[in-house]
Amino acid sequence: MAAKEKDVSFEEALQELEQIAEKLERGQLTLEDSIKAYERGMDLKKICNERLKEAEGKIEFLAKAPDGKIVKESAVRDHKEKEKKTKEEILF
Amino acid sequence: MAEIRPLSVSEVNRSIKSILLERKELKDIWIKGEISNYSPSGAGHIYFSLKDPTSVIRCTFFSFQNKNYKGKKLQDGMEVQVFGSINLYEPGGYYSVNVARVEELGKGDILYRIEKLKAELNAKGIFNIERKRPIPRFPKTLGIATSPNGAAVEDIIRIAKERYPNINILIAPCQVQGETAPSSIVSAIEELNNPKWEVDVIIAGRGGGSFEDLMPFNEEAVVMAYYNSRVPIISAVGHQIDSLLCDHAADAYVPTPTAGAELAVPEIEELENYLSDIENRFNQSLKYKLDIARDRLHLISNKHIFLEPRMLLTDRIQRVDEILNRIFLLGKNNISTKKNLLQRFENITIHAKSVLSTKDKQFRLALGRVDSFSPLETLTRGYSVARNKKKEVIISPAQVKVGEELELILKDQKKIKVEVKEK
Numbered sequence: 281m282a283a284k285e286k287d288v289s290f291e292e293a294l295q296e297l298e299q300i301a302e303k304l305e306r307g308q309l310t311l312e313d314s315i316k317a318y319e320r321g322m323d324l325k326k327i328c329n330e331r332l333k334e335a336e337g338k339i340e341f342l343a344k345a346p347d348g349k350i351v352k353e354s355a356v357r358d359h360k361e362k363e364k365k366t367k368e369e370i371l372f
Numbered sequence: 373m374a375e376i377r378p379l380s381v382s383e384v385n386r387s388i389k390s391i392l393l394e395r396k397e398l399k400d401i402w403i404k405g406e407i408s409n410y411s412p413s414g415a416g417h418i419y420f421s422l423k424d425p426t427s428v429i430r431c432t433f434f435s436f437q438n439k440n441y442k443g444k445k446l447q448d449g450m451e452v453q454v455f456g457s458i459n460l461y462e463p464g465g466y467y468s469v470n471v472a473r474v475e476e477l478g479k480g481d482i483l484y485r486i487e488k489l490k491a492e493l494n495a496k497g498i499f500n501i502e503r504k505r506p507i508p509r510f511p512k513t514l515g516i517a518t519s520p521n522g523a524a525v526e527d528i529i530r531i532a533k534e535r536y537p538n539i540n541i542l543i544a545p546c547q548v549q550g551e552t553a554p555s556s557i558v559s560a561i562e563e564l565n566n567p568k569w570e571v572d573v574i575i576a577g578r579g580g581g582s583f584e585d586l587m588p589f590n591e592e593a594v595v596m597a598y599y600n601s602r603v604p605i606i607s608a609v610g611h612q613i614d615s616l617l618c619d620h621a622a623d624a625y626v627p628t629p630t631a632g633a634e635l636a637v638p639e640i641e642e643l644e645n646y647l648s649d650i651e652n653r654f655n656q657s658l659k660y661k662l663d664i665a666r667d668r669l670h671l672i673s674n675k676h677i678f679l680e681p682r683m684l685l686t687d688r689i690q691r692v693d694e695i696l697n698r699i700f701l702l703g704k705n706n707i708s709t710k711k712n713l714l715q716r717f718e719n720i721t722i723h724a725k726s727v728l729s730t731k732d733k734q735f736r737l738a739l740g741r742v743d744s745f746s747p748l749e750t751l752t753r754g755y756s757v758a759r760n761k762k763k764e765v766i767i768s769p770a771q772v773k774v775g776e777e778l779e780l781i782l783k784d785q786k787k788i789k790v791e792v793k794e795k
Contacts, residue, residue, distance in 0.1 A: 289510075289512070291508075291509070291510040294510065294647075297647075297650055298650065300654075301650050301653045301654060301657070304653075304654060304657035304658065304661075305653060305656075305657045307657070307660065307661065307664075309661075311662070311665045314657070314658055314661045315658070318654055318657075318658045321650075321651075321654045322651075322654070325647055325650065325654075328643075328647050329644075329647060331538075332538070332640055332643055332644065332647075334538050336533075336537045336538055337512075337513075337533075337536075337537065337538045337539045337540040338540045338541070339529060339533075339540075339541045339543075340540070340541065340542050340543070341520065341542065341543035341544070341545055342542065342543065342544045342545065342563060342564075342569075343545075350563060352542065352569070355543065369520070369545060370519070370520060370521075370545045370546060370547055370556070371545045371546065371560070372544065372545070372546040372547070372555075372556040372557070372559035372560040372563070
């Protein structure tokens with residue numbers, strides 16, 4: 281897999297995957313191109329699966345910094361236990 | 373001075389109640405207002421409030437009274453007049469109207485205002501369906517504009533995380549109730565639209581509440597904030613019956629915050645299934661392609677020409693053969709002709725030889741015989757042969773003239789010249 285593909289997002293990879301699937305299904309590719317498309321598709325599927333298994337997303341809230349700017353602050357939550365460890369203030 | 377004895381709460385309430393009940397002006401009266409906080413109980417009683425722009429009064433419509441009500445189903449926002457008496461509910465310490473009859477008056481003021489605003493906004497195209505954008509299928513960051521303290525935000529986070537653990541969530545904490553709520557909601561939505569937060573989809577809303585509680589979401593400013601959101605926005609205000617104006621301005625609306633999270637965030641299992649489906653499609657397509665190729669190959673390789681590749685050559689072989697034959701025949705003919713000729717020539721030669729040798733023998737024989745008759749032989753015996761200049765042998769005097777020179781051939785080819793003197 282090319283190095284630059286490390287940056288491909290799930291959506292981008294999936295979009296290309298869908299396009300290739302359609303192309304392949306239309307059956308207008310030559311056999312050789314079909315095999316190439318298939319290989320590309322399997323690479324993309326791998327990327328998609330990797331993206332899905334990436335680290336958990338962040339939970340943040342907007343808050344006012346001392347200088348008055350609006351910043352992101354981490355909200356440490358264990359959503360399974362419904363326990364908030366940071367109290368978000370109403371900002372707006 | 374009378375002894376000061378503290379009254380019990382019940383005594384106070386009872387005392388107030390008795391005063392209220394004595395007042396003729398609070399008995400069997402008509403009160404006009406708009407229904408809010410409509411809430412039927414399991415026992416069949418109906419509790420609601422009547423309000424006007426500045427005040428609210430509680431009403432109780434007991435089942436033995438409300439079973440006679442044949443009008444339009446009561447609901448929040450309905451403008452009615454009720455007939456009843458003021459009573460005080462001692463355990464709760466509040467007064468309310470014991471309603472005996474209800475008559476519908478027409479649309480309540482607030483509802484009327486909402487309807488009017490709705491018509492105006494609709495005319496401006498704020499609610500046009502064509503401008504609604506699809507909710508992104510795979511958002512990286514979900515923005516939430518709601519109260520940080522309500523159950524709504526917790527529900528959204530919980531559901532979103534369960535469905536798709538790598539979703540990023542950004543909460544814009546705002547007020548969702550009260551006078552300052554509209555401007556607070558507007559600011560929160562606007563801030564979530566700031567490109568630097570990279571929000572892909574917004575859920576704006578709150579949990580369920582009374583008609584009044586939800587009023588901020590009918591405010592024009594809030595509706596316009598939904599409308600102006602650059603980021604696709606889902607209206608997720610908990611409510612059942614009436615839709616709110618913000619619902620119509622949003623790209624999508626759902627009846628609960630939980631449903632908002634379900635709409636905004638894909639389920640990882642679904643995605644995995646979807647990926648598997650795509651993989652199957654790939655496999656199917658390629659298999660199909662290969663099957664076709666295989667069939668074609670089969671079809672082609674079953675053609676006579678491939679089963680009998682010699683066939684491709686036979687024509688040519690035959691032709692080459694023919695040509696070779698012809699060449700051969702030609703050559704053969706040619707050779708045999710030549711051979712014949714040669715043979716004939718040889719035959720002739722042989723014949724000629726034999727003829728020759730026969731002739732030779734004959735010749736020799738004849739020669740021997742000739743020899744004995746040869747004038748040359750005779751010459752040796754003293755004879756001579758006379759010839760003129762034309763080498764004609766002179767055998768008669770007629771052949772010569774007088775004075776003509778003749779040649780005499782003698783023995784051993786010796787010659788002498790003589791002149792004719794007479795004839």
